Structure formats: structure tokens, C-alpha cells
Amino acid sequence: MIEDMLRTPAAVQDSERHTAHNYHPLPVVITSAEGAWVTDVDGNRYLDCLAGYSALNFGHRHPTLIAAAHAQLDKLTLTSRAFIHDQFADFCRELAALCGKDLVLPMNTGAEAVETGIKVARKWGYQVKGVPAGQANIVVAEGNFHGRTTTIVSFSTDSDARADFGPYTPGFRIVPYGDLAALTEAIDEHTVAVLLEPIQGEQGVVVPPEGYLPGVRRLCTERDVLFIADEIQSGLGRTGATFACEQEGVVPDMYLLGKALGGGIVPVSAVAADADVLGVLKPGQHGSTFGGNPLACAVATEVVRLLATGEFQRRSAALGERLHAGLRGLLGKGLVAVRGRGLWAGLDIDPALMSGREACERLMERGVLAKDTHGSTIRLAPPLVITEEEIDHAVAQLTAVLAG
Incomplete structure (x- = not known):
């Protein structure tokens, strides 16, 4: 079976074997990343809409930052x-x-x-x-x-x-x-x-x-x-x-x-x-x-x-308007509240529909990574390098998840 060839299940088990269980991560094992995208051990690509809780505002492996790190490592x-x-x-x-x-x-x-x-x-x-x-x-x-x-x-x-x-x-x-x-x-x-x-x-x-x-x-x-x-x-x-x-x-x-x-x-x-x-x-x-x-x-x-330079602040403001407009369109269609500013959003899912954890698991299956908090709430915080098309893609996947 194809499932038997996947590396993820064993890698998930292995990661849990010798660690304190102070986190409950989604069952995805990431091996590489670029910009707003990450790739798992089985070659699946995901749009990262968490960005390390804002630690990755400039995306994964921003070339200017990577170059600075490489240069300093040699000195x-x-x-x-x-x-x-x-x-x-x-x-x-x-x-x-x-x-x-x-x-x-x-x-x-x-x-x-x-x-x-x-x-x-x-x-x-x-x-x-x-x-x-x-x-x-x-x-x-x-x-x-x-x-x-x-x-x-x-x-x-x-x-x-x-x-x-x-x-x-x-x-x-x-x-x-x-x-x-x-x-x-x-x-x-x-x-x-x-x-x-x-x-x-x-x-x-x-x-x-x-x-x-x-x-x-x-x-x-x-x-x-x-x-x-x-x-x-x-x-x-x-x-x-x-x-x-x-x-x-x-x-x-x-x-x-x-x-x-x-x-x-x-x-x-x-x-x-x-x-x-x-x-x-x-x-x-x-x-x-x-x-x-x-x-x-x-x-x-x-x-x-x-x-x-102000570039990333301007991107966050402009792209944030696009993100929030798309999310507000889902109010009454599975979402009961949308909050946030810029490229940062908290979404309350109708608890009768599903939990925040379940929503994040379904988004993961559709190639988008997000994080739940406090029951029926999920957070979106994509890297500031995300594009309009990628924002639209994330909203489309959330729409599909809420539609069942």
C-alpha cells in the first residue's frame, strides 16, 4: 500500500519517543522550506500560515538574512x-x-x-x-x-x-x-x-x-x-x-x-x-x-x-486588507467572528461545526498550516512575503474546510 511507503507516521512516532509532551503538534514533519512554503519528509508542500508565531515574518530562509548568518558563521x-x-x-x-x-x-x-x-x-x-x-x-x-x-x-x-x-x-x-x-x-x-x-x-x-x-x-x-x-x-x-x-x-x-x-x-x-x-x-x-x-x-x-525600508509594513497592511476581506466573507458560513490587523487574524469557528484543532487538521490535509487556540479559535499569521494569490489560496482552502 502507498501508506506503507510514507515516512511521516514513523517520523511522528520517533519525534514523540524521547521528548516531554509539552506540545501537541499537527502530524506533519517538515524537512525544508522557502518563502511562505514548507515541504515534509514525503515531499508534500504546505503554505505556512503560522510563520512560527510571527518569528518568520520575513519567510523561511530569506536570502539577505541567510547570507548574513553564513558570513558571520565563518568569523x-x-x-x-x-x-x-x-x-x-x-x-x-x-x-x-x-x-x-x-x-x-x-x-x-x-x-x-x-x-x-x-x-x-x-x-x-x-x-x-x-x-x-x-x-x-x-x-x-x-x-x-x-x-x-x-x-x-x-x-x-x-x-x-x-x-x-x-x-x-x-x-x-x-x-x-x-x-x-x-x-x-x-x-x-x-x-x-x-x-x-x-x-x-x-x-x-x-x-x-x-x-x-x-x-x-x-x-x-x-x-x-x-x-x-x-x-x-x-x-x-x-x-x-x-x-x-x-x-x-x-x-x-x-x-x-x-x-x-x-x-x-x-x-x-x-x-x-x-x-x-x-x-x-x-x-x-x-x-x-x-x-x-x-x-x-x-x-x-x-x-x-x-x-x-518600510516595505514589509506596507505589504502587511495591503495584503492584510485582502486577507481580512476574504475571511469576513465567511462570516455566517462557518465563521462566527474574525479579528485582527494586518497579516494577523483570529477566527472563531462555529463550535457546532468543528473544533479549532479539527479545522487545522483539515486545512493541513489541504496543504495549509495554521494553529488552533482556546477550543474553536484558529490563528493565521502568514509570512509577510506571502503573495495575493497565496492569500486567496489559503482562504479558498478554509472555505472548503468550512463547507465540509
Whole structure:
């Protein structure tokens, strides 16, 4: 039988044999990729509409980024921050300029960036705002996803991420996302920061109500509180602007960046803020052996330069309109809600029809890869290099899946 000749079933079993089961991936085993497409071990091609949760904003193996990585691999990959290397200054300077901030602190993962932001905000609160020692609090939103370290899950409202990982880190206050009145009530004289995703990704690409982010900005300014924007998924071109905050006319005190910053090649994250905020850190108070390493900086500098042209932001805005127009056409035809901005969409499938997992499995069978979340919701986040024809193809396959 043909099925007996396929490599995928055995490869799936083999991948599960010696790993902790902290993920439930779709049964596809990818071996190569180019642009917006991936190929599995059996030679099947799939349109990648997840893009590594925005880590692959520039597609798989973008030639400029691959060239930068190859060139750096032949010279220098790691020094630790005990020494300075020749790629560091360009990366920090150019990323700071892209963000409109004075300083950058490079790390590796998104969760590290969030942890760094929390530490900096607390230290700023004690040293600059004058909060009594050990009394700082940070206000966060329900439905947040900022990572999975023990501190971060302490203020998660997702039971899968949080349950059985206590005791939990204190110092956080959780309010409903989009509720400015609740946020106002939660802030007191010991509040040092408000930490928010401008658009909540894991929750299902939830866009806040109009006026919410500007209201948060005004409130933080009035109360002498840092506004920290977690743009790890929403930033770097995903929503049709460099940062999702831009589309609300908002400039936070601190950006948390990651995912796309590494170009889908190396893990790179960063915190960007002005000197009166990031300047509270002194040598020995925070760091990372691999943070800001030469290979990471070489790749990430080219990412920043790609974004500096504005091309990818414009593509995301224009192609996002096409994507969302196609998805809105499916409302009442299997979809009950469509949310998002730019090339980022959260789709709520009629739960009477199928689950989000089932929808993703059926899309996979039709050559499109997506990811489910929270039961009947699926997320689409294709690479910004996707074409109009490929967007239309993805929508056509989703239409066929919903039609049964």
C-alpha cells in the first residue's frame, strides 16, 4: 500500500519517543522550506500560515538574512558579554533608532525580554519613583500571554499555563483587557508599570476597543507609571506597522521585542527604552551569556534594516486588507467572528461545526498550516512575503474546510 511507503507516521512516532509532551503538534514533519512554503519528509508542500508565531515574518530562509548568518558563521559566533564584538554596536544603534529609544538590552527569548522588563520596571520604581522596597506592583491584563517562566505564569489566567506551577510570584494585579476603568482602579502609589500586549495573540488575536491604548498611555503618564508594550508577536511589521502601538498613535515607555527579530534563524529578543528607564541597570545586575551574541546581532541587524525600508509594513497592511476581506466573507458560513490587523487574524469557528484543532487538521490535509487556540479559535499569521494569490489560496482552502 502507498501508506506503507510514507515516512511521516514513523517520523511522528520517533519525534514523540524521547521528548516531554509539552506540545501537541499537527502530524506533519517538515524537512525544508522557502518563502511562505514548507515541504515534509514525503515531499508534500504546505503554505505556512503560522510563520512560527510571527518569528518568520520575513519567510523561511530569506536570502539577505541567510547570507548574513553564513558570513558571520565563518568569523565569530560567541564571545559572551565579557567582551565587545564588532556586530554589537550596529545592532543596538539601529534597533534603538527603529524604536525611537535611547537604549537596547539584547536577550534571547521573548520570555527573557518580559522578565527583563519586569526587573527593570521594579528597579526603576524603587530608584526613580521612590516606591518602598519590596512593595512594587505591576498591572497586567486577563487573557495575557507573555511566556511560561514561573514569574510570568504567576499572572497568567490560562489554567494550562499556570496550574500546578506554584507557589506563584507576587506583585501583579490582573484586570480585564480593554477595561480602562478597571485599570484606573488597579493603579496605586506602588504601581511601577502596566504590562500589555497591544493585541493579544495567544488569546485569539484580540484587538482592544478603540481608544483603549491611548487611554492607557495617558493614565500611565498621569500616574507616573511605565507603559510596557509586549510587541513580541505584534511587532516588527506583523500588523501593518513597525509596532502595533503605532496604529493607535501610542508610544510606550518600553518595547519588548523578540520572535521576528531573529529572522527565523536564531533566537533574539530585546528590551528598548530611554536612558532614564534602562539606565537604572548597572554591571552585574542583569545579563545573559548568549544575549547579543555576534551571530544573533549579525542577523538581527539585517532584520532591522529590512524593516527600516518600510516595505514589509506596507505589504502587511495591503495584503492584510485582502486577507481580512476574504475571511469576513465567511462570516455566517462557518465563521462566527474574525479579528485582527494586518497579516494577523483570529477566527472563531462555529463550535457546532468543528473544533479549532479539527479545522487545522483539515486545512493541513489541504496543504495549509495554521494553529488552533482556546477550543474553536484558529490563528493565521502568514509570512509577510506571502503573495495575493497565496492569500486567496489559503482562504479558498478554509472555505472548503468550512463547507465540509
